[in-house]
Amino acid sequence: MYNHPNMPAGQTGPGDPAAGDDEVLARQARDDPQAFAELYHRHAKRIYRFHLFRTGNANDAQDLTSQTFLAALEGIENYSGHGSLCGWLFGIARHKVADHYRRRRNDAPLESAEGLRHPDPSPEETTDAHLKLAQVSGALKILSPEQTEALTLRVFGELSAAEAGRIMGKSEVAVRMLVYRGLRRLRGKLTLSPEVSQ
Numbered sequence: 001m002y003n004h005p006n007m008p009a010g011q012t013g014p015g016d017p018a019a020g021d022d023e024v025l026a027r028q029a030r031d032d033p034q035a036f037a038e039l040y041h042r043h044a045k046r047i048y049r050f051h052l053f054r055t056g057n058a059n060d061a062q063d064l065t066s067q068t069f070l071a072a073l074e075g076i077e078n079y080s081g082h083g084s085l086c087g088w089l090f091g092i093a094r095h096k097v098a099d100h101y102r103r104r105r106n107d108a109p110l111e112s113a114e115g116l117r118h119p120d121p122s123p124e125e126t127t128d129a130h131l132k133l134a135q136v137s138g139a140l141k142i143l144s145p146e147q148t149e150a151l152t153l154r155v156f157g158e159l160s161a162a163e164a165g166r167i168m169g170k171s172e173v174a175v176r177m178l179v180y181r182g183l184r185r186l187r188g189k190l191t192l193s194p195e196v197s198q
Contacts, residue, residue, distance in 0.1 A: 022085035029076050036076065040069055043086055047093050050157045054097045054149075064100055068093045087163040090153060094167055147182035150175050 022039065029036035047068055051061035071092050072079075079088055143151070146168070153164040154175070165175040 023081045026076060026079050026081070026085050029073075036073055039072075039085065043089055044069065046086070046157055047089060050090065050093055050152060051097065053152050053156045055100065060100065064093070064096045067096050071096070083166055084163060087159060087166055090157055090159060090163070091167045094149075142185055143182050147178050147185070150178035151182045154179050 022042070025035045025039050029039060044065060048061055048065045051064040051068075052058060055061055055064065068089065072089055075092075079085065149168060150164055153159045153167060154161065157164070159167070161175045161179070162172045165172045168175065170178075
């Protein structure tokens with residue numbers, strides 16, 4: 001496992017103090033494959049979940065996750081450090097999903113995502129993912145594409161409204177409104193934490 005010189009051994013991941021040095025790792029990743037591997041380790045799970053909920057298919061999600069990180073590796077020199085690295089990755093992921101649907105032109109039903117698992121999840125993650133997929137599969141169908149995208153970025157991508165807005169090309173207020181309206185339409189069908197709309 002790669003450790004940045006200022007990073008205590010064993011401290012990695014979005015919840016750790018080391019997560020703030022993504023920009024440093026991104027600069028190092030231009031010349032150091034281990035630095036990019038650490039970025040992959042930190043963000044692959046959220047990117048995978050985003051793709052899974054957008055496609056409803058585990059194989060497609062794995063494929064698109066690989067494509068996202070391959071594009072990130074090839075374009076890491078273009079990452080300017082403005083905005084979060086995670087937001088930049090989700091921007092790439094969003095384009096990969098759009099490309100996927102342009103190529104396929106046939107939507108996989110979200111019901112097919114029920115019971116699918118992220119590679120090597122813990123039992124808690126498996127249960128949580130199964131419950132979320134079962135709830136979301138029916139509920140998201142009633143939303144507009146923009147509401148679905150805003151909710152997916154905010155809830156499953158765990159991005160702030162500002163980051164989701166940058167990715168979608170919308171203001172933070174517009175994203176908040178999409179999330180608010182989407183949650184209002186989902187009320188009674190899907191239980192989500194109220195702080196998501198903040």
